[in-house]
Amino acid sequence: MHWTRKRRYGVLTGAGAGLLSLALLAPAGASSHREAPLITEDPVADNTDVYAFVSPDKPDTITVIANWIPFEDPAGGPNFHRFGDDVLYEINLDVNGDANPDIRYQFRFKTTVKNPDTFLYNTGPVASLADKNLNVVQTYTVTEDFGGYKQVIGNKLTVAPANVGPRSTPDYEANLGSKAVYDIAYGQRVFAGPRDDPFFADLGSIFDLAGLRPLNQAHLIKQPTANGIDNLAPYNTHSVALQIPIAKLRLAAGTPNDQPDPIVGVYSSTYRRQTRVFKDGNGAELRNGGPWVQVSRLGMPLVNEVVVPLGAKDLFNASNPLDDAQFGAGVLNPEVARLIPVLYPGVTVPPAPRNDIAAIFLTGIDGLNKPAGGRASEMIRLNTAIKPTIADPNKQNRMGLLGGDRDGFPNGRRLGDDSVDIALQALAGATPFTPAFNISPNNLLGDGVDRNNVPFLTRFPYVAPPKAGYESGK
Amino acid sequence: MTHPIAVPVRTAGMTTYSHMRGKRGARCALLVVIVAVSSCSGSTAGGHATSPSSALGLPDLSQVSVDVTTPAATDAPREGTPAPSPREAVDRFVHDQLAGDTDSSYDLLAAVDRTAVRSRVAWRHAQSVLPRVRSFDATVNASPPASAATATVRGDARFEPRLDEINGLVPARASVTWTVVREEGGWRVAFSRTVIEPIYPADSGATESSRAWTDAYQACKEPPNEIVYAAGVVGVTGIGAALCGSTAAKLGAPARLGDRPNPAAVLAAFGPEADRWARVIPVSGPRSFNLVLAPFDDRWVVVGVLVDGP
Numbered sequence: 001m002h003w004t005r006k007r008r009y010g011v012l013t014g015a016g017a018g019l020l021s022l023a024l025l026a027p028a029g030a031s032s033h034r035e036a037p038l039i040t041e042d043p044v045a046d047n048t049d050v051y052a053f054v055s056p057d058k059p060d061t062i063t064v065i066a067n068w069i070p071f072e073d074p075a076g077g078p079n080f081h082r083f084g085d086d087v088l089y090e091i092n093l094d095v096n097g098d099a100n101p102d103i104r105y106q107f108r109f110k111t112t113v114k115n116p117d118t119f120l121y122n123t124g125p126v127a128s129l130a131d132k133n134l135n136v137v138q139t140y141t142v143t144e145d146f147g148g149y150k151q152v153i154g155n156k157l158t159v160a161p162a163n164v165g166p167r168s169t170p171d172y173e174a175n176l177g178s179k180a181v182y183d184i185a186y187g188q189r190v191f192a193g194p195r196d197d198p199f200f201a202d203l204g205s206i207f208d209l210a211g212l213r214p215l216n217q218a219h220l221i222k223q224p225t226a227n228g229i230d231n232l233a234p235y236n237t238h239s240v241a242l243q244i245p246i247a248k249l250r251l252a253a254g255t256p257n258d259q260p261d262p263i264v265g266v267y268s269s270t271y272r273r274q275t276r277v278f279k280d281g282n283g284a285e286l287r288n289g290g291p292w293v294q295v296s297r298l299g300m301p302l303v304n305e306v307v308v309p310l311g312a313k314d315l316f317n318a319s320n321p322l323d324d325a326q327f328g329a330g331v332l333n334p335e336v337a338r339l340i341p342v343l344y345p346g347v348t349v350p351p352a353p354r355n356d357i358a359a360i361f362l363t364g365i366d367g368l369n370k371p372a373g374g375r376a377s378e379m380i381r382l383n384t385a386i387k388p389t390i391a392d393p394n395k396q397n398r399m400g401l402l403g404g405d406r407d408g409f410p411n412g413r414r415l416g417d418d419s420v421d422i423a424l425q426a427l428a429g430a431t432p433f434t435p436a437f438n439i440s441p442n443n444l445l446g447d448g449v450d451r452n453n454v455p456f457l458t459r460f461p462y463v464a465p466p467k468a469g470y471e472s473g474k
Numbered sequence: 475m476t477h478p479i480a481v482p483v484r485t486a487g488m489t490t491y492s493h494m495r496g497k498r499g500a501r502c503a504l505l506v507v508i509v510a511v512s513s514c515s516g517s518t519a520g521g522h523a524t525s526p527s528s529a530l531g532l533p534d535l536s537q538v539s540v541d542v543t544t545p546a547a548t549d550a551p552r553e554g555t556p557a558p559s560p561r562e563a564v565d566r567f568v569h570d571q572l573a574g575d576t577d578s579s580y581d582l583l584a585a586v587d588r589t590a591v592r593s594r595v596a597w598r599h600a601q602s603v604l605p606r607v608r609s610f611d612a613t614v615n616a617s618p619p620a621s622a623a624t625a626t627v628r629g630d631a632r633f634e635p636r637l638d639e640i641n642g643l644v645p646a647r648a649s650v651t652w653t654v655v656r657e658e659g660g661w662r663v664a665f666s667r668t669v670i671e672p673i674y675p676a677d678s679g680a681t682e683s684s685r686a687w688t689d690a691y692q693a694c695k696e697p698p699n700e701i702v703y704a705a706g707v708v709g710v711t712g713i714g715a716a717l718c719g720s721t722a723a724k725l726g727a728p729a730r731l732g733d734r735p736n737p738a739a740v741l742a743a744f745g746p747e748a749d750r751w752a753r754v755i756p757v758s759g760p761r762s763f764n765l766v767l768a769p770f771d772d773r774w775v776v777v778g779v780l781v782d783g784p
């Protein structure tokens with residue numbers, strides 16, 4: 001459907017964009033910090049990680065956390081990092097396994113300035129979200145699309161501001177971070193703002209030909225053995241956290257509340273307008289045009305980062321889980337699994353086709369988190385009937401399911417799950433699903449970074465408060 | 475997060491690594507060479523070293539075939555669903571949409587649209603981003619020649635008005651030209667080729683809403699809710715307060731958004747279409763700025779406050 005004006009503007013807009021976006025929305029890692037060439041140039045739209053778990057302190061709900069903006073330096077003022085005003089952010093839930101999202105949560109942000117005559121982010125100490133000294137304020141709306149019925153469920157909510165430092169944002173978490181948690185419609189809660197990046201990994205070594213510092217002497221190209229380095233430790237990210245009653249998911253799935261093991265698929269996606277131009281060549285006049293176009297998506301950690309080949313990474317970001325069959329071959333014969341025996345001589349891995357990897361990453365695991373009749377697609381799949389093993393996210397077994405926690409990754413993903421080590425060992429076959437390979441050394445593979453550098457909160461939104469710009473670089 | 479040194483040990487042609495986690499891991503590291511790794515299992519937050527499959531009740535997936543490479547197909551329409559005439563195709567389509575019968579309206583979608591939409595489920599979900607027709611009265615409905623592959627049906631429509639930062643503006647009234655295509659011996663609606671010409675309220679309404687907005691701030695009050703965008707005005711929002719106590723605010727003539735500098739905040743929020751539907755009322759007085767208004771239902775609402783520059 002095209003919208004036009006009587007005077008022949010003839011441009012596809014409004015609902016026209018709506019229908020077109022069907023194709024685009026419909027075609028909708030780790031982490032996926034800088035995982036694909038195109039999105040690397042657009043950090044504000046770059047999904048970095050998605051987490052989904054039964055809330056440890058409120059087990060009748062699930063919590064979904066989606067992060068954007070990789071490697072966010074806390075000291076990056078005076079225009080501190082923020083969500084994109086021209087970006088559409090989404091968290092998608094598939095409650096029946098058909099690879100179509102049944103509930104979409106859409107987030108739109110807007111930045112307002114109180115005083116345009118100063119360059120300052122804040123004009124004095126900021127003691128509350130409504131403090132007049134906070135000059136640059138970002139607010140947002142949450143729109144819920146529930147099976148085709150759209151409703152704004154959160155309006156004029158304030159994004160937690162940047163943690164500037166002790167003069168500007170004293171007692172940050174008490175005054176600002178914790179105050180940015182909102183109760184919204186249908187028993188749901190939401191938070192948006194900067195947080196400590198909860199992902200932990202030795203990226204510097206991993207991307208140096210799959211190096212694992214503790215195993216440096218076992219690598220084909222030897223280096224001195226060393227402890228792992230958490231390269232994410234200095235950085236923040238921007239989180240959107242949602243807490244959703246499980247009963248709501250069952251309602252969407254059409255299953256009664258007493259029906260067991262509802263499994264929900266979770267992924268996030270990001271959209272930009274089709275074109276960006278500088279009007280009349282004026283660098284101060286940025287104009288976005290055209291319908292929304294999906295530029296990033298993320299469900300399971302590490303899939304697009306290390307499973308999808310370089311030539312298909314941008315396609316993955318632009319595509320819809322419904323079409324993930326196109327990536328199936330790469331999952332059945334993953335490159336990293338083929339590299340492990342080459343880079344670590346003596347390690348043997350299961351032969352292709354890797355149905356175990358396909359189950360973990362694409363279909364869900366029988367008896368754990370595979371929806372009945374589900375379609376293969378890349379999402380985090382969480383069995384919401386499995387209650388949290390332990391309430392404190394800092395005390396969960398970092399190896400998740402492999403460590404004996406049925407509520408851990410790859411059944412959902414908790415903040416403390418060591419998705420890098422779990423994925424490495426899974427690719428090496430060191431899981432219960434391929435018992436013949438669940439042996440040493442396969443089940444000892446790891447990057448040597450076992451936990452986040454700061455503790456997680458024990459309450460929603462669970463992600464740790466952001467590092468202060470003042471402390472950056474220490 | 476200390477890590478003991480990993481000691482590769484070659485035994486029977488296979489390298490075994492003693493990289494383990496923490497102190498418990500270090501003990502395990504020695505054991506791994508000497509005895510079965512299973513003795514190291516159960517470390518608290520450390521690496522797992524044995525199969526917990528029996529305890530977890532999980533299957534051996536190595537031999538299980540999983541279908542991960544079959545592409546998703548497009549749902550076909552039910553048989554006998556094309557309408558006998560262009561007018562009836564549109565009438566039935568609008569009726570089904572009004573009734574929320576998306577299965578039936580999907581059957582009336584032209585093939586090109588079904589290919590874009592993919593499935594009945596996706597079509598049902600798409601309703602949230604499509605304009606909701608409240609009524610449609612055909613005014614032009616010429617019978618197409620027997621050989622025609624396409625036809626049009628024109629008329630006046632009323633929509634459920636909407637304004638948001640995801641799908642933009644849906645006007646309350648519009649002239650609509652539906653395109654229908656001949657398929658399977660009947661007619662179906664080429665929804666993506668349908669053209670809507672919005673009918674907006676008169677521009678004078680934008681001036682009236684702006685006057686109410688400035689009057690309220692000059693009286694040191696918040697403006698009435700019905701003339702302000704419910705999800706929050708974009709731009710330099712603190713400027714209204716600068717009018718408090720003054721009587722000097724003067725309104726200029728309505729202008730197009732594109733004719734004013736710095737519209738980026740409004741365009742970022744509502745999309746490029748805002749360049750067409752928005753009206754700008756310049757305000758001069760204690761501060762000079764521009765109010766940006768959107769046509770919502772039968773009135774204009776303030777959606778942005780922009781300044782020309784520093």
